[in-house]
Amino acid sequence: MTDDDRVFKALADPSRRFLLDLLFARDGRTLTELESELEMTRFGVAKHLKVLEEAGLVVTRRSGREKLHFLNAIPIRQIHDRWIDKYTEHQITTLIDLKRTLEEES
Amino acid sequence: MTDDDRVFKALADPSRRFLLDLLFARDGRTLTELESELEMTRFGVAKHLKVLEEAGLVVTRRSGREKLHFLNAIPIRQIHDRWIDKYTEHQITTLIDLKRTLEEES
DNA sequence: AAGTTATGTGACCATCAGGTCACATGTCAA
DNA sequence: TTGACATGTGACCTGATGGTCACATAACTT
Structure with missing residues (x-):
């Protein structure tokens, strides 16, 4: 699987795009916080965030037992270009x- | 299926992205001409072009029995924005x- | 009209992707 | 240290997707 393949596959799902929308509105949220915004179990959301992270569309930082999620727009710009x-x-x-x-x- | 869903699903396949690359390099090609660039049967390519067209990423114009394909970059810009x-x-x-x-x- | 060229349709099959669950690990607070 | 909280893993089922083929339509050429 190539890098750009990962990016486009990640963007292909509406739940993942909604997660990016949430992070675009406000960065640095935890899994639990994001989970409350979706009609889906925590496991589903975690799976989607993993896909986004492996694609480089989301970057994360650990803070104790929490994992904070941030939007990275560079791959989006590269699609454009x-x-x-x-x-x-x-x-x-x-x-x-x-x-x-x-x-x-x- | 929403409009943007169609766009992102269309972009999720590497063969379809390659078709967009081909049209970005040179517009106005026919199915047969595009087919010769891919390792796939004509039916496969036609199917992919249909997906791209329904997503609005490719627009077409008929000329006799030929169908000419053109890249439309507007949905790409909207992803960016x-x-x-x-x-x-x-x-x-x-x-x-x-x-x-x-x-x-x- | 007959043959060739360009494209369209529906069925079919193998593989992949989304979502859930049981279970497990690591961290904070009292 | 005991319990609660935040996240991680692997298996599982189901529906969607990529690619091919047999068949069909339409247009150009001679």
């Missing part, structure tokens, strides 16, 4: 900003 | 540029 060059990036951000503006007006 | 805010983006691009520079020097 794989298929979007500087020129296209400018076009797309312009397009997305325009779309947002139009949606706000309506 | 989901977990990388403006401030973090600046930090990360700086970090990645630095990493690239160091690798070029060594």
